[in-house]
Amino acid sequence: MEQGLLHLYWGDGKGKTTAAMGLALRALGSGKRVVIVQFLKGGNSGEIPLLAQLGAEIYRGKAGQKFVFQMTPEEKAATRELQNQNLAAAMAQPADLLILDEAGSAEELDMVDVDLLKKAVLERPAECECVLTAHTPPQWMLDAADYSTEMKCHRHPYQKGIKARKGIEY
Amino acid sequence: MEQGLLHLYWGDGKGKTTAAMGLALRALGSGKRVVIVQFLKGGNSGEIPLLAQLGAEIYRGKAGQKFVFQMTPEEKAATRELQNQNLAAAMAQPADLLILDEAGSAEELDMVDVDLLKKAVLERPAECECVLTAHTPPQWMLDAADYSTEMKCHRHPYQKGIKARKGIEY
Structure with missing residues (x-):
């Protein structure tokens, strides 16, 4: 059995989620089973329906469309x-x-149980490859991370005031 | 008409091609027409048949399976x-x-006409978004680049001697 490795894409540049989703596509193209959690993302990102159509299992969504800092304590808990x-x-x-997309932000914003997240990553089945994305990853x-x-x-x-565009940023 | 911007993914980290292909997927999911050139790549990368199946036009391949530095002058020219x-x-x-994947290496290895490459990028139709990948990009x-x-x-x-794996590295 091949050992599954851990990938971490992090930092402030564009391409973390896109690289993770590109890897999902590559793995699907090689007949692998792909499971994706997108933390704190709902909305209508262009690649999601295609990855689902190609066989990926995808878990996403948040309660409401607010940023975490705008939520009431009850909304945060939900x-x-x-x-x-x-x-x-x-x-x-x-x-x-x-793939655990935005795992870093979920932890940073206290929007996931950290013990559960660590269990998902560090105690996953030995052959399971895992990808995390993070803006500022916890230590x-x-x-x-192997990668x-x-x-x-x-x-x-955005430094020139250009807004996010459908099919490019989401 | 929306202005198409230029993306450059560069450096020594894993994820440049995967991010470009993830963006191709996202754009296809939004009904956009996607054209991809992979310079100096043939082989059997997992995402390519899926992107083709989803409607991307893909140009790739090289003469033979050698690295450029192993080629005779005739093989280089071909x-x-x-x-x-x-x-x-x-x-x-x-x-x-x-998407012009490995455009930087193609230029660096003198495996593309630089004037043609510049024309493709800098004189593309105004609404066309363009993505380049490069290890060490020319100035x-x-x-x-907008991004x-x-x-x-x-x-x-690979620092620990682990070789490239199907569905992950290609």
């Missing part, structure tokens, strides 16, 4: 509970590749 | 000509998103 449920459901699926992610790639933003058009 | 033909054919296709790419993301390798399993 959102956190939804993220935990999504993660637990994903962990129950057989996977050759498990345990940096320590555990650690920092995506460093040198230039981004 | 390979360069094939890359130029692929690029010219791609430029003739209508595209909302044009004109850094200057022209410039450096993928910096902090850790990679």
